[in-house]
Amino acid sequence: MSEAPVDVVIIGAGASGAALAWSLADTKMNILCLEQGDWVKAEDYPGSGDDWEARQFTDFGFSPNQRGRDEDYPVNDSESPIHTSMFNAVGGSTILYAAHFPRLHPSDFRTKTLDGVGEDWPIDYQQLAPYYDTNERMMGVSGLAGDPAYPAKTPPPLPPLPLGKLGETLAGGFNKLGWHWWPSDSAIASQDYEGRAGCINAGTCLVGCPHGAKGSSDVTYWPDAIRQGVRIKTHCRVREITVDENGMADSVIYYDADGNEQRQRAEIVVMACNGIGTPRLLLNSVSKQFPNGLANRSGLVGKNLMFHPYGLVRGIFEEPLEGYKGATGCCIISKEFYETDTARGFKRGYSFEMLRGMGPVFTALSGMGSGHIPIGAQHHDGYAQLFDRTAGMVVICEDLPEESNSITLDPDLKDSNGIPAPKVNYRLSENSRAMLDHGVARGREVLEAAGAIDCMTEAPLQPAGWHLMGTARMGDDPERSVVNSWGRSHDVRNLFIIDGSIFVTAGGVNPTNTIQALTLHIADTIKERLATLFDD
Amino acid sequence: MTKDVLTDEQRRNFAALLNQIIPSCPERSLPGAGEAGVGADIETSFATSPELRLVVEPGLAAFQSLLTSASAGRIDDLAPEQLATLVAELQSQQPALLPTLTFHAYISYYQKPEVQEALGIPPRPPHPEGYEMEPFDDALLETVQKRPKLYRPA
Ligand SMILES: Cc1cc2nc3c(=O)[nH]c(=O)nc-3n(C[C@H](O)[C@H](O)[C@H](O)COP(=O)(O)OP(=O)(O)OC[C@H]3O[C@@H](n4cnc5c(N)ncnc54)[C@H](O)[C@@H]3O)c2cc1C
Numbered sequence: 079m080s081e082a083p084v085d086v087v088i089i090g091a092g093a094s095g096a097a098l099a100w101s102l103a104d105t106k107m108n109i110l111c112l113e114q115g116d117w118v119k120a121e122d123y124p125g126s127g128d129d130w131e132a133r134q135f136t137d138f139g140f141s142p143n144q145r146g147r148d149e150d151y152p153v154n155d156s157e158s159p160i161h162t163s164m165f166n167a168v169g170g171s172t173i174l175y176a177a178h179f180p181r182l183h184p185s186d187f188r189t190k191t192l193d194g195v196g197e198d199w200p201i202d203y204q205q206l207a208p209y210y211d212t213n214e215r216m217m218g219v220s221g222l223a224g225d226p227a228y229p230a231k232t233p234p235p236l237p238p239l240p241l242g243k244l245g246e247t248l249a250g251g252f253n254k255l256g257w258h259w260w261p262s263d264s265a266i267a268s269q270d271y272e273g274r275a276g277c278i279n280a281g282t283c284l285v286g287c288p289h290g291a292k293g294s295s296d297v298t299y300w301p302d303a304i305r306q307g308v309r310i311k312t313h314c315r316v317r318e319i320t321v322d323e324n325g326m327a328d329s330v331i332y333y334d335a336d337g338n339e340q341r342q343r344a345e346i347v348v349m350a351c352n353g354i355g356t357p358r359l360l361l362n363s364v365s366k367q368f369p370n371g372l373a374n375r376s377g378l379v380g381k382n383l384m385f386h387p388y389g390l391v392r393g394i395f396e397e398p399l400e401g402y403k404g405a406t407g408c409c410i411i412s413k414e415f416y417e418t419d420t421a422r423g424f425k426r427g428y429s430f431e432m433l434r435g436m437g438p439v440f441t442a443l444s445g446m447g448s449g450h451i452p453i454g455a456q457h458h459d460g461y462a463q464l465f466d467r468t469a470g471m472v473v474i475c476e477d478l479p480e481e482s483n484s485i486t487l488d489p490d491l492k493d494s495n496g497i498p499a500p501k502v503n504y505r506l507s508e509n510s511r512a513m514l515d516h517g518v519a520r521g522r523e524v525l526e527a528a529g530a531i532d533c534m535t536e537a538p539l540q541p542a543g544w545h546l547m548g549t550a551r552m553g554d555d556p557e558r559s560v561v562n563s564w565g566r567s568h569d570v571r572n573l574f575i576i577d578g579s580i581f582v583t584a585g586g587v588n589p590t591n592t593i594q595a596l597t598l599h600i601a602d603t604i605k606e607r608l609a610t611l612f613d614d
Numbered sequence: 615m616t617k618d619v620l621t622d623e624q625r626r627n628f629a630a631l632l633n634q635i636i637p638s639c640p641e642r643s644l645p646g647a648g649e650a651g652v653g654a655d656i657e658t659s660f661a662t663s664p665e666l667r668l669v670v671e672p673g674l675a676a677f678q679s680l681l682t683s684a685s686a687g688r689i690d691d692l693a694p695e696q697l698a699t700l701v702a703e704l705q706s707q708q709p710a711l712l713p714t715l716t717f718h719a720y721i722s723y724y725q726k727p728e729v730q731e732a733l734g735i736p737p738r739p740p741h742p743e744g745y746e747m748e749p750f751d752d753a754l755l756e757t758v759q760k761r762p763k764l765y766r767p768a
């Protein structure tokens with residue numbers, strides 16, 4: 079069946095899809111978003127139930143393989159030390175994200191020039207700065223101006239989240255060593271903001287926020303975009319994008335909620351399926367003009383996959399830290415080791431981000447894994463040693479682009495509509511390994527300075543494949559990139575890519591603020607060039 | 615499988631086994647896992663988790679036959695040391711049982727309000743009440759604020 083043509087079809091209603099829909103809404107074009115998931119209602123979230131921690135192992139798990147909901151497609155990550163985490167719904171992975179919301183640094187856009195690694199981006203920090211400002215206002219960012227790790231920037235719209243006893247203890251460790259730290263920029267409203275309730279420090283952010291304080295894109299951009307006339311169709315899974323005889327995208331083929339095949343014609347097709355979903359769909363869109371996948375004349379679709387390899391360092395303290403209070407991931411960030419210092423034995427660098435303590439169930443399971451909490455007579459002593467006495471951090475390492483790290487189509491695995499599933503082919507580089515080791519060792523130093531009596535570490539952290547970048551990168555050279563500096567495919571002039579796929583390098587911070595700032599930049603460029611959008 | 619899969623006797627034995635995993639601790643006002651009703655939660659999970667049932671059902675059958683040979687099936691007749699020896703034997707016969715039960719027992723036990731109360735935290739889910747926290751205090755940042763810029767211009 080064929081639906082009436084639209085001006086713009088956006089595939090994916092996550093972080094980037096929402097920002098684009100909002101920005102283009104004022105053009106009054108006919109805009110439709112197709113999303114394979116559904117809206118998540120406040121009462122669907124686990125945070126108000128006794129089993130809120132347990133549901134992280136079932137229907138609110140990080141991995142689509144673990145959740146296995148109808149809207150999830152499987153990912154073969156059996157050959158990667160880092161496993162994929164994402165969520166499929168209106169809001170996309172921001173439904174689960176911790177909402178850490180840092181910007182990239184100016185140097186992140188120039189790694190080739192500065193350090194001889196990666197590639198330079200076709201845009202720079204200054205060009206993105208106004209879009210970061212808009213995005214931080216729209217997402218409702220809490221934070222503090224004046225961080226010496228950044229050039230002067232517009233202050234965040236809301237004051238920082240509280241540190242609590244745990245955060246203050248860790249800040250003490252950094253202060254003792256004289257190392258940089260700063261209260262995190264968080265897309266969590268520290269006070270009531272634009273119709274959203276202020277954070278109540280409940281700490282269930284990683285299974286979603288029933289309170290609406292966390293800026294997932296379903297509660298930030300989408301309501302405004304919909305008010306302005308953008309439509310979302312949920313439970314619609316796109317299988318492929320078709321092209322006409324001139325090699326222009328002319329429609330998308332999708333399965334609707336009843337599993338029926340539908341065709342949606344559109345003047346402009348925008349891909350916002352994330353760093354795994356987008357290359358999967360492009361590789362599955364094969365035609366006479368594009369036998370190796372749509373927009374893939376460079377051969378780079380799916381290549382240069384970057385995660386941020388994570389290290390986890392947790393300290394055990396003698397005093398209770400009230401670590402169950404407060405937004406899970408958002409407390410303190412440190413950029414002490416962010417910029418390159420070759421004396422450290424690797425290029426580029428990493429951030430530290432502090433974690434809250436664990437809830438009662440996670441304390442038990444973590445202690446089971448680490449051997450601190452045995453079964454039997456010693457059980458309660460072991461538990462008392464850990465419960466509310468752990469605090470720690472993650473080390474977020476910059477991954478460099480390598481063509482061998484890639485997304486391909488799995489020859490056997492398929493989703494519930496029979497569409498081939500993606501396969502992750504990834505190995506940790508020597509540079510990333512050296513960086514992780516350095517970060518974990520420095521993390522221990524901070525925790526010891528803060529008073530930890532023992533430390534537990536894990537690196538790389540297996541489930542931490544939540545930052546998905548690089549698989550359809552931007553650039554000026556069509557031989558070396560998939561899209562240009564404003565997200566338009568080099569090969570298909572009415573096809574745009576706006577999600578994390580277009581990152582050139584990864585930086586060492588969480589990517590969503592940059593993904594959305596890039597999206598707003600792309601949307602503005604589309605609006606400026608509407609009359610000549612498809613010209614060479 | 616419904617909640618009525620296990621007989622009363624099996625339930626009693628299951629509870630005793632769970633009490634070996636998490637025993638009671640009267641000084642901390644903490645019940646054992648069996649007393650806290652973890653067995654019923656796990657039995658209920660059989661319905662949604664066939665893999666769990668595949669491990670637990672034969673494990674409990676093996677436990678039953680070990681009990682029969684040790685005390686004609688009557689768990690109450692066993693001294694604590696005898697029960698511990700039996701559990702060790704069970705572990706060597708059914709290596710997947712205890713890790714699986716421990717995982718599920720930890721999840722069920724530590725989400726019980728009476729256990730959380732004994733741990734000293736509010737015995738309720740985090741939402742909708744949340745928790746009080748003091749606002750951010752700038753004084754902690756004094757040394758960092760004096761640092762020169764850390765970023766590389768580009
Ligand atoms: C547990 C966790 C914690 C995180 N923490 C942070 C953090 O603290 N800070 C941060 O910056 N980032 C964090 N992230 C990452 C962040 O969520 C992502 O960077 C961001 O959501 C990516 O935006 P996107 O638009 O590229 O993709 P997504 O938000 O993932 O959206 C993609 C959407 O496309 C849809 N889709 C995919 N394929 C199809 C198809 N074929 N048809 C129809 N629809 C389709 C999906 O259902 C999904 O809704 C975290 C992620 C997770 C999972």
Ligand code: SF4
Nearest residue numbers: 277278280281283287
């Ligand atoms: S801590 Fe704040 S943001 Fe996180 S879930 Fe609770 S209210 Fe929402």
